[in-house]
Amino acid sequence: MRIPSKDYIEHLREKHPEGSRVQLVTLNDPYSKLKPGECGVLRFIDSMGTYFVDWDSGSGLGLVPGEDSFNILPPETTTLKLYMPMTLEQYERNQWGDYEGEPVEIPAYAAAQYEKPYSRGDTERSCVCGHQARVDGIL
Numbered sequence: 001m002r003i004p005s006k007d008y009i010e011h012l013r014e015k016h017p018e019g020s021r022v023q024l025v026t027l028n029d030p031y032s033k034l035k036p037g038e039c040g041v042l043r044f045i046d047s048m049g050t051y052f053v054d055w056d057s058g059s060g061l062g063l064v065p066g067e068d069s070f071n072i073l074p075p076e077t078t079t080l081k082l083y084m085p086m087t088l089e090q091y092e093r094n095q096w097g098d099y100e101g102e103p104v105e106i107p108a109y110a111a112a113q114y115e116k117p118y119s120r121g122d123t124e125r126s127c128v129c130g131h132q133a134r135v136d137g138i139l
Contacts, residue, residue, distance in 0.1 A: 025069035
């Protein structure tokens with residue numbers, strides 16, 4: 001067996017970090033109880049390029065590239081929910097229907113009283129009670 005270079009081992013370690021999921025395709029070991037399709041977690045890659053895996057079945061057998069066939073599974077997707085604070089300003093109308101005075105800031109928790117959700121491009125919206133509100137900073 002050819003000894004892999006230090007650079008190649010570092011490349012493998014960067015490409016397949018500790019904790020990656022591994023799925024067995026074929027194993028060149030007649031005494032192992034591991035079956036094709038079994039999965040495990042990569043513990044480390046040694047200086048010879050052997051992938052040491054903690055298998056979900058409890059085994060701790062290593063895999064040798066070129067002798068054994070396996071897949072490194074992509075990481076599970078994670079959904080992130082990002083929240084952005086919302087700022088609403090309410091303008092009061094005078095007796096002639098015009099806006100006047102300084103706006104009153106409405107807290108984000110009070111925004112639920114508005115009949116429709118805001119979208120990009122909205123600058124003004126009427127609330128249920130008939131007041132006008134200017135929207136700033138909406139996603």
